[in-house]
Amino acid sequence: MAKAAGVSPMTVSNVINDHPNVRRSTRANVLEAMARLGYRVNVAARNLSKGRTGTIGLAVPTVHSPYYSLLAASIIAAAERHSLRVSIEQTGASRENELDALSLSRNRLYDGLILTAAGMGQADVERLKVDHPVVILGDRVIGGPVDHVAMPNFEASRAATRHLIERGCRRIVFLSGAVEEVDTSGLRFPGYQQALEDAGLPSDPALIQQLERTDMRDGAERAREMAGSGLEFDGVFCVNDSLAMGVLRGLADAGIRVPDEVKVIGFDNVAGSEFLIPSLSSVDPDHDGMAGRAVDLLIRRIEQTAPATDHEEFVGDFSVVIRESTGG
Amino acid sequence: MAKAAGVSPMTVSNVINDHPNVRRSTRANVLEAMARLGYRVNVAARNLSKGRTGTIGLAVPTVHSPYYSLLAASIIAAAERHSLRVSIEQTGASRENELDALSLSRNRLYDGLILTAAGMGQADVERLKVDHPVVILGDRVIGGPVDHVAMPNFEASRAATRHLIERGCRRIVFLSGAVEEVDTSGLRFPGYQQALEDAGLPSDPALIQQLERTDMRDGAERAREMAGSGLEFDGVFCVNDSLAMGVLRGLADAGIRVPDEVKVIGFDNVAGSEFLIPSLSSVDPDHDGMAGRAVDLLIRRIEQTAPATDHEEFVGDFSVVIRESTGG
């Protein structure tokens, strides 16, 4: 303890926490002693005393994905601005692990948790009723008893589809996971349909292409299948960029030219989209805005400055980035 | 406290920690009470008592990069296997922030730190002499007073270059950052040269292309410049995949066909490389192996089962993944 060094026990605390009532000379003394002894606060002790850990948890399927790594980077940066650390939990998109993460923070490991669900379903809403701060980020569980930051699913999908229509597409594939799920697939589908309807285009079930999983490989495979099957289509709206990257690859394999024969648009505007060949048009959600909001909402809960019963639903902003894959 | 609930103060602790000396019935009692009261351990208190936090820090430039997100995912997974949590610090590749991260863990926020330096230089080796566990991952600072997990820079670069030579390349560009730095650029350059020498090929300074920064945009720009400048080359070895992705794009812009006219190979085998058009050949380092080793080394330090003075230098494994960009 710097106490022995300087002169006081408690005063050290005051100095460390920049309390006003400390004489300049005393402060100087203490600081000097701290430097000399290489003193560092013991955060564990402070945590115990304060009942806070200064760390929030972030549960995502994996951090090794263009989208989630972007999200994680944004969240870490936002938390950093509030002097909060972020501890990452990789759930592997498993429902089990997601539920675990929810109860983990009950161990007071974290002051609160930001959960991006991928395995949990709408049926698990009740499980979100925990007695510690939680914010849900993303679209897998909605209307739960917690604050929620959502993607602009409907409007952005509508805008992306409209863009394809404006570029002359008439037979637009909707490429996604299961359309009846409450998730990116299910929530973006209505936007796609609305855009078709807005333009007076028919909705052909053959164009609704649903996949088990939605990463690059799946996109590439399905694109090749579609090309081989004789399905007629001149546009593809993919619910995420990974899928779209795969589609570009699959279409190339099938000898179909993008954007001349088929136009492709993705969702997320992930790093690298603009360097693909052709560069990928994509919906660009306001990731930083959403991450910042998620952290703000969580802090509100942690500091109990939010109504206990009222839960905020925040929908992020977006823009459509037009690149070569839809004709520049 | 569950004490009031059950019967004991300490016994609860024993139950929680699976100590052997607890009667079955007692254990059952306690567990029942814990469940009933919704009791959770207070980790802060445990930390204070044990002098451990159960969390390690990981400092990387940013997590939003194909490479670092892969690394982070591997580390989190490896730590998880040892029941350790990982808190991520984004340094933005700034030397300042990296040095900060080094002293942060002195605050006992973490039991130890894995640092991937990008801003610090060889001159900062001394700064690694801290009194808490640190493992350096990557190639920016070498031979320091700490354990070090390194990329197989020399051998892998040599293998990648040799592969280009075997595919018939004679004028191979080395595309990197500053070659005299101790980093991925500087450490991979000798491997490139060695491969040329092995094959009896001359080393032409005009082919050593050095950049300020090494991401996709830089790769694309430089590729266009090289194409426009009339520089003759038939192969490009890029020190990372981001650069290589940019190069593919830049060459396409210049109307140069890959792999027919120029072959390209990258380094890292990042997610998505195989779906590019053309798919990208790349050095595939054993990321998981390196991450696992880094965590193991750190744990050795945390548990003080390692020699205090002897520091391990571990070099990861690798393979060369051959794809279309070098002729399949």
Add this chain to the structure above:
DNA sequence: CTGAAAGCGCTAACAC
């Protein structure tokens, strides 16, 4: 402006 007392919730060491 500074200090003394008490306690945050847990665990190690030892006694019963």
Add this chain to the structure above:
DNA sequence: GTGTTAGCGCTTTCAG
């Protein structure tokens, strides 16, 4: 097998 005694290093409260 179980309980007692201390103490981890800080902060809050209240006196001086």
